[in-house]
Amino acid sequence: MLQKTHSIAGFISAELVLAYQEVSFFSWDTAGALLLGCLAGTLADVDKPGSTMAKVLFPLSALLRILKVRHRTLTHSLVFMLLIMMISLPMSPLYFWVFIVAYASHPLIDLLNDRGIQLLWPLPMKIRLLPKFIAIDTGSASETVFRWLLLAVSLLIPFMLYVYPAL
Numbered sequence: 653m654l655q656k657t658h659s660i661a662g663f664i665s666a667e668l669v670l671a672y673q674e675v676s677f678f679s680w681d682t683a684g685a686l687l688l689g690c691l692a693g694t695l696a697d698v699d700k701p702g703s704t705m706a707k708v709l710f711p712l713s714a715l716l717r718i719l720k721v722r723h724r725t726l727t728h729s730l731v732f733m734l735l736i737m738m739i740s741l742p743m744s745p746l747y748f749w750v751f752i753v754a755y756a757s758h759p760l761i762d763l764l765n766d767r768g769i770q771l772l773w774p775l776p777m778k779i780r781l782l783p784k785f786i787a788i789d790t791g792s793a794s795e796t797v798f799r800w801l802l803l804a805v806s807l808l809i810p811f812m813l814y815v816y817p818a819l
């Protein structure tokens with residue numbers, strides 16, 4: 653999936669954590685959590701040479717390249733998510749969960765991709781959720797439709813939480 657699709661999925665992850673933890677909508681924490689969600693949602697693609705995350709986190713992407721870590725393998729795996737959880741433990745509960753859920757949203761929606769991911773790395777098999785003929789190819793028209801759906805959900809969540817209950 654493209655970076656913008658992952659950003660929206662990360663944004664939705666942050667919205668869900670904010671709603672679950674009942675954080676006030678108009679607060680710096682909300683702004684920070686939404687920003688963190690957008691960034692963490694794209695983080696796993698640090699393994700993809702040329703991606704924005706690979707450029708921003710150059711030392712990490714260089715290390716992955718030296719270790720010959722290929723795209724949609726280690727950073728898209730459950731093992732790596734466990735590692736991320738351990739590293740993030742010192743964060744406050746809000747930012748911890750936003751970071752973890754947004755990070756996890758990345759491999760989750762990449763499972764819809766036609767090439768699949770090595771979710772169970774170091775096991776070599778690639779896992780995908782959809783049969784090939786309806787799987788979402790990166791940058792395809794179906795990804796655009798999927799992104800619009802995510803965008804609609806991201807707008808619907810605050811509406812359901814803050815506007816609808818007040819009506």
Ligand SMILES: [Zn+2]
Nearest residue numbers: 653696697762
């Ligand atoms: Zn990815």
